[in-house]
Amino acid sequence: MSEPNPYKAEDSGSYEWGPGQPAGTPGYGYPQTPPPSYQPTVAAGVPVPPQHAPMPVGAGAGAPLLSLGDITVVGDQIITPAGAMPLKGAVWNAMDMSRTEEKIPTVAIVLAIIFFLLCLLGLLFLLMKEKQTTGFIQVTVTSGGRHHATMIPATGPDTIHWVMGQLNYARSLSV
Secondary structure (H helix, E strand, O other): OOOEOOOOOHHHOOOOEOOOOOOOOOOOOOOOOOOOOOOOEOHHHOEOOOOOOOOOOOOOOOOEEEEEOOEEEEOOEEEEOOEEEEOOOOEEEEEEEEEEEEEOOHHHHHHHHHHHHHOHHHHHHHHOOEEEEEEEEEEEEEEOOEEEEEEEEOOOOOHHHHHHHHHHHHHHHHO
């Protein structure tokens, strides 16, 4: 682009290069709603089901029925940070990426050494165990040509059971 903008008004003041842009038009970032003539497709040219616009707050949305991480089910929609998806026909999945470790705490080892010197019953302290759960449970939802995943921290060995209960309820709502 070595020539000045031919569409620029003469009385605008500063000199600019390149085509002008109407006021209020986003220059970059996530694309806004596609033009009506655009039909999105997935691989092999298969058309994507119609995208549903998010329901405005207060327009009969109601209270959330379910919330898993940053995924919320409200009315007949699934609300995610990436936008709303239709609830009907949604596919829900979960993957347990947590682990539970069992180890002898340091206190038990110290007490076993101290009481071993006093009496042989100190070795019973080595039977003490503590369980520690770390990791996450990944929940994914796919609906209306969109996909969203969230990670839920595992606070105990029973966290996966709670998440699967919530997931089964979400699956029953999606039918």
